[in-house]
Amino acid sequence: MTPVFTSLQWSDLLFLLEGAWNTILISVVAIILGSVLGAIIGWLMSLKNTALNLTMMSIIDVFRSVPLLIQLILFDSFVAIAGFPLPPFFSGTIVLTVYTAALVAGVARAGIEAVPPTLRAAARCLGLSYFQELRYVTFPVGLRTAFPSWLGVALATVKDSALVSAIGYVELLRASQILNTRTQESVKIMLLVGVLYFALSYPLSLLGSRYEKKMASNDHP
Amino acid sequence: MDYQFQWRPVIQALPQLLEASLVTLQVSVLSMGLGLLMGLVLYFIRKSPILPLRAFATTWIEVARNTPSLFQIFIFYWGLGEFGIFLSPYVSVVAALSFNCAGYMAETYRGGFAAVPKGQNMAARTLGMTAWQSLRYVELPQVLRAIYHPMTNQFTWIILASSLGMLAGLRELSGETQYFNSRTFRTFEFFMAAAVIYYVITKIALLVLKAIGWNLFKAERAAK
Numbered sequence: 001m002t003p004v005f006t007s008l009q010w011s012d013l014l015f016l017l018e019g020a021w022n023t024i025l026i027s028v029v030a031i032i033l034g035s036v037l038g039a040i041i042g043w044l045m046s047l048k049n050t051a052l053n054l055t056m057m058s059i060i061d062v063f064r065s066v067p068l069l070i071q072l073i074l075f076d077s078f079v080a081i082a083g084f085p086l087p088p089f090f091s092g093t094i095v096l097t098v099y100t101a102a103l104v105a106g107v108a109r110a111g112i113e114a115v116p117p118t119l120r121a122a123a124r125c126l127g128l129s130y131f132q133e134l135r136y137v138t139f140p141v142g143l144r145t146a147f148p149s150w151l152g153v154a155l156a157t158v159k160d161s162a163l164v165s166a167i168g169y170v171e172l173l174r175a176s177q178i179l180n181t182r183t184q185e186s187v188k189i190m191l192l193v194g195v196l197y198f199a200l201s202y203p204l205s206l207l208g209s210r211y212e213k214k215m216a217s218n219d220h221p
Numbered sequence: 222m223d224y225q226f227q228w229r230p231v232i233q234a235l236p237q238l239l240e241a242s243l244v245t246l247q248v249s250v251l252s253m254g255l256g257l258l259m260g261l262v263l264y265f266i267r268k269s270p271i272l273p274l275r276a277f278a279t280t281w282i283e284v285a286r287n288t289p290s291l292f293q294i295f296i297f298y299w300g301l302g303e304f305g306i307f308l309s310p311y312v313s314v315v316a317a318l319s320f321n322c323a324g325y326m327a328e329t330y331r332g333g334f335a336a337v338p339k340g341q342n343m344a345a346r347t348l349g350m351t352a353w354q355s356l357r358y359v360e361l362p363q364v365l366r367a368i369y370h371p372m373t374n375q376f377t378w379i380i381l382a383s384s385l386g387m388l389a390g391l392r393e394l395s396g397e398t399q400y401f402n403s404r405t406f407r408t409f410e411f412f413m414a415a416a417v418i419y420y421v422i423t424k425i426a427l428l429v430l431k432a433i434g435w436n437l438f439k440a441e442r443a444a445k
Binding site: 062065066067068069070071073074077078081082083155159160161162163165166173177180185186187190193194197198201202205 | 224290413
């Protein structure tokens, strides 16, 4: 009779690393797509069109007031109902992207609004078109204020990607659970998973705090 | 689309879902309270001159902030089992969320204390207050004002994060929803109802916290 539980092997490490790779994959895709989408929404909100802002804000508010886990399950079941079920990676990426975009939108808007209007007007006076001014003046200047908050959102997305496990995507956390069930050696595995997550997130938070310190010392020499 | 939406099972289960929302609220308030207290302790330990204490606080804060909260819940729920410590879903979720909250709040407190001018403490001590009195009557009230807004955000976050209890077998709002889902297979309908309830809960919580803040900081508004 073959035993129900088999002990931990070196090849299991590979399985965990594959999970970590999937975590990186889904986070990077969601962060990139979410940032682009969020930046566009943030820009639209900085136009100060009341009707548009009210619509945008109430939609964003919904995404920020409903748990991500519920959003994932809802979307996953909805696409199945609608007749085109998606593999967990795609439905996970879509939900995570929209969620990230909802967070980035606020950051982008604050960044754009931190650019002095006089600076923007001056750029226009010098003959830059609207989009040239946006690209060469507002973007680089606004990025300086928005960058630390954006890093915070990116960090949150990496961590939130763990929830995609709930709809069946085998990322790091899910991989560890599969190993836990088979080997019953939860401590070793969980410790390793913790280290891997930490290795993914800590550089981001370190970068954020370094940048903030640098900015602070720039402002008050 | 040949799917028939059926809301009747949801409506029938509504009393139980609302009852489970109370568990959600309970878990959130408990975790927030514990997190606030432990966060303050962590903030002070982090400044202590004793290296092991400092290292302990720093490790706590960094682990809490740099690993997924779901992972933290799993550590408390399954990880501790290997040491013979078996926590109920309720206890492990509250423990994990307050562990997480404490890490974030410790950082928030740092910002809050930085906002209080150093002279305040000196003045209080000069006037004959003990270190504790200065903290309790002079600094903490100002810190509370500084961290109140981030704290409300943290509370909303905890309400949403408590939904992860579902994956540790806790019967709070999400867990209850999942329970009914597994009995009726009306996944979309049930989780839609849960989403609406969560939305309403967070909105009510924010309103209540705003009202409390409005009452707490009357003096500051009058001074302006």
